Amino acid sequence: MAKRDDYEKRTENYLLPLTEKHQFELVDVEYIKEAGNWYLRAYIDKEGGIAVDDCEVISRQLGEWLDKEDFIEDSYILEVSSPGLGRPLKKEKDFVRSIGKDVDIKLYKPMNKQKDYTGTLTAYDKDTVTIAQEDGSEIVFNQPEIALIRLAFDF
Secondary structure, eight states, X not given: OOHHXXXXXXHXXXXXXXXXXXXXXXXXXEEEEEXXXXXXXXXXXXXXXXXXXXXXXXXXXXXHHHHHHOOOOSOEEEEEEOOOTTOBOOSHHHXXXXXXSEEEEEXXXXXXXXXXXXXXXXXXXXXXXXXXXXXXXXXXXXXXXXXXXXXXXXX
């Protein structure tokens, strides 16, 4: 298991019971390098949305646990936040919750000379994602070809 995967998994294992205790949903944990800095991010949500105070409660307890366990070798920045409007769909529960909703899909490589698609999520499994377009046609994408899939939103 890669170092990054191990950090994410250990953090997720700690956070799951903690977020459930506070009646939050743990959406995702990621350990990622951006602009030369490592970030350990935990995304939490709840019905009606997450407030700054909710993030603070989880951040404080997570920070104390991370200091005690001290398993991350690099220096990093800890962030606990809401997944936001354009939250990516990563786990099965994300797909289940999003059936019938509009999604944006970005592909690694163009398909029919196009890398960006928007449509209504109609089906998914471990291998494919299916969306219905406005004209009623359906497109099936292979999971490994998808760089990002997230809820679509209009302003």
